[in-house]
Amino acid sequence: MLDLDTLWGEIKDGFQQKIAPTAFKTWISSAEPVKLTNNRLTIKLPSELHRDYWQRNLTQPLVELAYEYAQEDIQPVFIVANDDSSSQVSTLEHPATASAPFSQSAKLNPKYTFDTFVIGKGNQMAHAAALVVSEEPGVMYNPLFFYGGVGLGKTHLMHAIGNKMLADDPNAKVKYVTSEAFTNDFITAIQSKTQDQFREEYRSVDLLLVDDIQFFADKEGTQEEFFHTFNDLHDDGKQIVLTSDRLPNEIPKLQDRLVSRFAWGLSVDITPPDLETRIAILRNKAEADNIAIPDETLSYIASRIDSNVRELEGALARVHAYSKMVHQPITTELVASSLKSLKLDRRSSELTIPLIQEKVAKYYHVSLTDLKGKKRMKTIVMPRQIAMYLSRELTDSSLPKIGNEFGGKDHTTVIHAYDKIADALKTDSDLQAEITNLKTEIER
Numbered sequence: 001m002l003d004l005d006t007l008w009g010e011i012k013d014g015f016q017q018k019i020a021p022t023a024f025k026t027w028i029s030s031a032e033p034v035k036l037t038n039n040r041l042t043i044k045l046p047s048e049l050h051r052d053y054w055q056r057n058l059t060q061p062l063v064e065l066a067y068e069y070a071q072e073d074i075q076p077v078f079i080v081a082n083d084d085s086s087s088q089v090s091t092l093e094h095p096a097t098a099s100a101p102f103s104q105s106a107k108l109n110p111k112y113t114f115d116t117f118v119i120g121k122g123n124q125m126a127h128a129a130a131l132v133v134s135e136e137p138g139v140m141y142n143p144l145f146f147y148g149g150v151g152l153g154k155t156h157l158m159h160a161i162g163n164k165m166l167a168d169d170p171n172a173k174v175k176y177v178t179s180e181a182f183t184n185d186f187i188t189a190i191q192s193k194t195q196d197q198f199r200e201e202y203r204s205v206d207l208l209l210v211d212d213i214q215f216f217a218d219k220e221g222t223q224e225e226f227f228h229t230f231n232d233l234h235d236d237g238k239q240i241v242l243t244s245d246r247l248p249n250e251i252p253k254l255q256d257r258l259v260s261r262f263a264w265g266l267s268v269d270i271t272p273p274d275l276e277t278r279i280a281i282l283r284n285k286a287e288a289d290n291i292a293i294p295d296e297t298l299s300y301i302a303s304r305i306d307s308n309v310r311e312l313e314g315a316l317a318r319v320h321a322y323s324k325m326v327h328q329p330i331t332t333e334l335v336a337s338s339l340k341s342l343k344l345d346r347r348s349s350e351l352t353i354p355l356i357q358e359k360v361a362k363y364y365h366v367s368l369t370d371l372k373g374k375k376r377m378k379t380i381v382m383p384r385q386i387a388m389y390l391s392r393e394l395t396d397s398s399l400p401k402i403g404n405e406f407g408g409k410d411h412t413t414v415i416h417a418y419d420k421i422a423d424a425l426k427t428d429s430d431l432q433a434e435i436t437n438l439k440t441e442i443e444r
């Protein structure tokens with residue numbers, strides 16, 4: 001009688017011999033055997049993307065491995081775990097094209113690789129998509145679009161794709177730019193009448209990585225140029241990877257034709273890491289930087305800082321510096337006092353979202369229920385948006401967390417509220433005064 005756990009153990013061992021460690025971590029470790037009935041092996045996978053990959057690349061080896069062990073034909077059946085469809089998939093098949101022998105022009109951070117990236121619930125799908133794209137650029141998900149809050153690993157994954165592609169083929173031409181650098185290059189090209197060179201530079205690459213494309217908003221000419229760059233590369237089956245803090249259709253003044261092109265491939269969001277992932281990230285970082293720190297202290301830091309990975313890494317670096325300064329080893333007590341003296345704690349522990357909601361509700365004479373509710377009256381919507389704005393300004397909470405505290409609203413609603421108030425503040429002196437009053441009230 002074949003036993004599920006033993007069979008799966010054998011299959012895993014087999015895969016471990018067969019495929020690279022990063023691929024194993026991505027596809028095999030995330031798979032969970034559910035049952036084995038009549039030689040049908042049901043396997044639970046974290047996303048549609050994982051299922052696609054299994055079906056295309058891993059089914060045959062799995063059947064072979066199972067046969068080797070059990071001398072029986074095992075048929076895998078895939079189910080997708082929590083298909084919340086936070087990502088939008090549409091795939092276009094493009095023939096892979098051989099890369100030209102250009103010299104490398106990318107400025108990639110060598111530390112941003114798949115090996116140094118910790119996989120957690122909030123980034124699992126983004127990581128898997130990045131790996132697929134790095135293995136078969138221009139074939140499956142083109143463009144690949146990462147979106148999500150600051151410091152959550154979008155740039156890291158983007159560089160990991162470039163680093164992997166160059167490791168596999170040192171002659172590949174990989175170009176990484178921020179959207180600002182693209183804009184500046186374009187303006188310089190116009191001023192110095194070197195548009196041809198600019199086009200040659202951008203349209204001859206095998207992989208184009210453009211970071212933070214929300215800054216294309218408002219820049220008509222740049223968008224026009226990028227549209228043509230995009231088309232040329234896409235037509236040639238060259239891979240494009242983009243990042244932004246929000247979905248393309250939420251970027252103000254981004255031309256419709258760009259929005260629709262960006263939707264051709266795969267858009268996948270990255271959400272803030274949960275506690276376990278934050279601990280794992282800190283542990284990796286501490287190991288990489290040779291920082292001696294007890295496990296319970298890592299957990300302590302991870303529980304205090306839940307906004308984003310950049311803040312988390314920053315806190316570890318500061319704690320490390322502090323321990324050197326005072327010549328003491330890192331302990332939980334030392335961390336507690338160093339975080340306090342760095343005022344890292346005050347923002348997140350004392351200025352809470354409920355406190356902000358309470359003060360704003362009182363200030364504008366609306367009830368807390370309405371402030372967190374769904375009513376669309378202007379007298380309620382405005383205070384609600386102000387409360388969201390202040391929650392983002394004054395606390396370290398992530399956008400999804402803020403959304404949650406406002407009756408389970410989406411993080412994009414919070415971005416919208418924030419942008420709206422930030423925009424109004426530029427011109428509205430009454431609002432400026434109200435926000436100043438409120439801040440004093442809250443921080444009192």
Ligand SMILES: Nc1ncnc2c1ncn2[C@@H]1O[C@H](COP(=O)(O)OP(=O)(O)OP(=O)(O)O)[C@@H](O)[C@H]1O
Pocket residue numbers: 112116117118119120123149150151152153154155156157212245281309310313
């Ligand atoms: N899952 C992860 N594993 C390891 N390191 C991570 C992970 N996620 C983020 N980091 C690290 O956190 C820091 C911030 O990440 P990154 O710059 O990629 O964020 P981002 O999403 O591009 O933010 P921004 O929108 O501000 O550019 C980097 O040092 C990165 O290496």
